Amino acid sequence: MRILRDAGANVLCYLTRTYGHFPPSIEGLTFDFAKFPTPVPLIKKHKVDFVLPMSIDWAQKEWTKDLLNSGVPVVCPTGEALKLERERDLARVLCERFKIPFPRAYFASDLNAARRILKKDPRPYVIKNPLCGPTSPIHTIVCEDKEDTLNWLPRLDFGEGVFLQEYLGRAEAGHFAFVSGGEIHSLATNQEYKRAFHGNQGVVAGAPLGGLVECDPADQYGLARELLHPLLPWFRETKFHGPVQVTAMRSGKRWHVLEYNVRLGVTSGAMILRMLENAPAVLQQVARNEKLKLEWRPNLKFGCSITLAGFGYPYTQINGPQLPLKVSGKFDCDVWWNEVKQIKGKLFATGHRIADVVAIDSKLDRAIERAYRNMEKLTCLASYYREDIGQSLWPPGSN
Numbered sequence: 001m002r003i004l005r006d007a008g009a010n011v012l013c014y015l016t017r018t019y020g021h022f023p024p025s026i027e028g029l030t031f032d033f034a035k036f037p038t039p040v041p042l043i044k045k046h047k048v049d050f051v052l053p054m055s056i057d058w059a060q061k062e063w064t065k066d067l068l069n070s071g072v073p074v075v076c077p078t079g080e081a082l083k084l085e086r087e088r089d090l091a092r093v094l095c096e097r098f099k100i101p102f103p104r105a106y107f108a109s110d111l112n113a114a115r116r117i118l119k120k121d122p123r124p125y126v127i128k129n130p131l132c133g134p135t136s137p138i139h140t141i142v143c144e145d146k147e148d149t150l151n152w153l154p155r156l157d158f159g160e161g162v163f164l165q166e167y168l169g170r171a172e173a174g175h176f177a178f179v180s181g182g183e184i185h186s187l188a189t190n191q192e193y194k195r196a197f198h199g200n201q202g203v204v205a206g207a208p209l210g211g212l213v214e215c216d217p218a219d220q221y222g223l224a225r226e227l228l229h230p231l232l233p234w235f236r237e238t239k240f241h242g243p244v245q246v247t248a249m250r251s252g253k254r255w256h257v258l259e260y261n262v263r264l265g266v267t268s269g270a271m272i273l274r275m276l277e278n279a280p281a282v283l284q285q286v287a288r289n290e291k292l293k294l295e296w297r298p299n300l301k302f303g304c305s306i307t308l309a310g311f312g313y314p315y316t317q318i319n320g321p322q323l324p325l326k327v328s329g330k331f332d333c334d335v336w337w338n339e340v341k342q343i344k345g346k347l348f349a350t351g352h353r354i355a356d357v358v359a360i361d362s363k364l365d366r367a368i369e370r371a372y373r374n375m376e377k378l379t380c381l382a383s384y385y386r387e388d389i390g391q392s393l394w395p396p397g398s399n
Contacts, residue, residue: 001013001016001022001027002334003026003138003270003273003274003279004052004273004279005027007278007279007280007299008029008280009280010028010046011027011028011029012028012029012030012031012042012046012048013025013027013028013029013030013031013393014022014030014031014033014036014039014042015030015032015033015398016033016057016058016061016140016269018031018034019029019350019351020338020339021341022337022340022342023305023336023337023338023340026028026346028235030367030392032139032264036063037063038062038066038174039067039240040063040066040067040070040108042066043070043072044336048072049072049073049088049284049327050072050073050075050283050284050287050288051067051072051073051075051287052074052075052076052264052283053075053076053263053380054172054245054263054266055073055133055134055260055263056082056085056086056132056133057077057133057134058074058076059076059078059082060133060366065134067095068151068325070087070325071286071344073082073284073287073289074242074287075242075243075283075286075287076152076243076262076263077179077236077238077241077242077244077262078242079209080238081238081239081240081241081242082262084240084244084260084262085132085259085261085262086131086132087130087131087259088105088128088129088130088131088132088163088165088259089107089130090114090258091110091259091260092105094234095233095257095288097234098230098233098234099228099230100226100227100257100346101254101255101257102256102257103165103167103168103249103254104121104123104165104166104256105163105164105165106121106163106164107162107163107164108158108162109158109160109161110158110163110210111153111156111158111395112156112160114153114156114158114162114164114335115150115153116151117133117164117189117314118146118149118150119271121164122146123146123149123150123167124143124145124146124148124149124166124167125139125164125165125166125167126140126142126148126164126165126166126167126258127140127142127143127149127152127156127162127163127164127352128140128141128162128163128164128165128221128243128259129162129163130160130161130162130163131356132155136156136160136250137155137159137160138160138162138236139154139206139339140204141199141204142167142204143167144167144316147242149164151396152182157380163259168249168251169249169250169251169270169399170200170399171249171250171251171393171397171398171399172191172247172248172249172251172258172395173189173191173221173247173248173258173393173396173397174189174190174191174192174223174245174246174248174268175188175189175216175219175221175223175224175227175228175245175246175248175249175318176190176243176244176265176268177187177189177224177228177243177244177245177270178242178246178282178292178294179240179241179242179243179244179286180237180241180242180285180289180290180291180292180372181289181290181291181292181399182232182236182259182287182291183232183291184224184228184229184232184235184244184337184378185217185292185294186216186217186270186295187190187214187215187216187217187272188213188214188223188268188272188275189213189214189216189219189220189221189223189396190211190214190245190267190268191211191212191393191394191396192208192210192211192214192267192268192395193208193209193210193211193386193389194208194209194315195208195209196209196269196309196313197362197386198228198386198387198388199387199388199392200392200393202314203314205206205309205313205314206314206316207266207267207307208267208305208307208354209306209307209309209385209386210258210267210304210305210306210307210385210386210389211271211303211304211305211307211389211395212243212267212302212303212304212368212389213268213271213275213302213303213305214302214304214364214391215272215275215287215296215300216302216372217294217296219334221395221396221397222255222351223246223255223257224246224387225240225310226254226255227246227248227257228244228246230374239289241286241287241289242262242263242286242287243261243262243263243264243269243286244260244261244262245260245261245262245263245264245265245268246259246260247259247260250379250396250397251373255378255397261373263298266356267305267356268303268305268340270334270356271305271358271360274300274303274358274360275295275296275297275301275303275360276294276295276296276297276336277294277295277296278295282294286291286303292331299360300360300362300391301346301361301362301363301364302360302362302363302364302367302370303358303360303362303367304358304359304364304367304370304371304388304389304390305356305357305358305371306354306358306369306372306379306386306389307353307356307357307385307386308353308355308356308357308375308378308384308385309352309353309354309383309384309385310339310349310351310352310353310354310380310382311349311352311381311382311383312382313325314352316352320382322341322348322349322350322356323348323349323380323381323382323383324338324346324347324349324380324381325348325349325354325378325379325380326347326378326379326380327347327377327378327379328377328379329377331357331374331377332370333357333358333370333371333373333374334357334358334359335355335356335358335378336355336356337340337354337355337376338351338353338354338355338356339351339353339354340354340355344358349380354378354380354383355378357371357374357375357378358371359371359374364390364394365390366397368389368390371389
């Protein structure tokens, strides 16, 4: 909201969840789903030019059909194209069809079926829910040993089955592009620091603890060339238009697709939009499936994002009290509040993720240094952040 507003747009926010309402309220008008069961009348009343979803769960709402029928374009693929993220196995099927490397993967409907798969093909697997969404009963569990995989299976909720994907190591990276007007336009290469603690230790958290983004319209690491461009016939076949991200693992000197996403994402999206010269106009062109001519802001090449995690994170079943959040000094980069609210002029952390501190610069080391310098201005009891963003997993393809 702030980035689009800074670029001259009028911004509104329709809140579809029960938490995190204060941060968007300081950037523009907000509307709570509890009071406004559908956003469609608001979209018509305020003459909205396009809608930018932050999650794919919008496509499963009671008002989804009304939104699509309203004629207001959405910066997200719809219909069959949306399934690229929603249905895990579609990525496997498409990679097989277009000869894109993909790890061995299996679907199991229940515990016994999963055990049979491991007996037949024993190896470490990444455990995922077959259907991707914020309310999925299984969130990603990375097992680096076959025994770890076996021991996790009895703990899983098989309500939607389980997707088992071969573990290929830690040399992971991602690449973002816009698909519009039947063409693929590379945006940036990124890295997410998904493990909870310093040194890439601990569990894979529900959302990353940090990230790096490099403006990369030339696709210098080959992720788009190898893993996105072969899908161009399918993109055109499904009239796909919107953002697309491929997350991949470097194994055996080749990139292998781990998954595709069809949104800009929380960690990288804000950095990419800051780098674009005219983000509102570009997003509107993508929403309308028009030809793109991307222009980039000079001297904004690298971005670094660091998350301040709150009491109990990443173990979200552990809840603490609302804790005072203290700010010492002025920020000279973006700071995005998450589960924070204001009471009588004072800030309080209300959940597990407090803030993301984001700096962008022409040099990676300067972006990292600025992000950490600003992070030091935040204090909250029992909070923490990783102190090693950029010290591993970069450049793309590194462990």
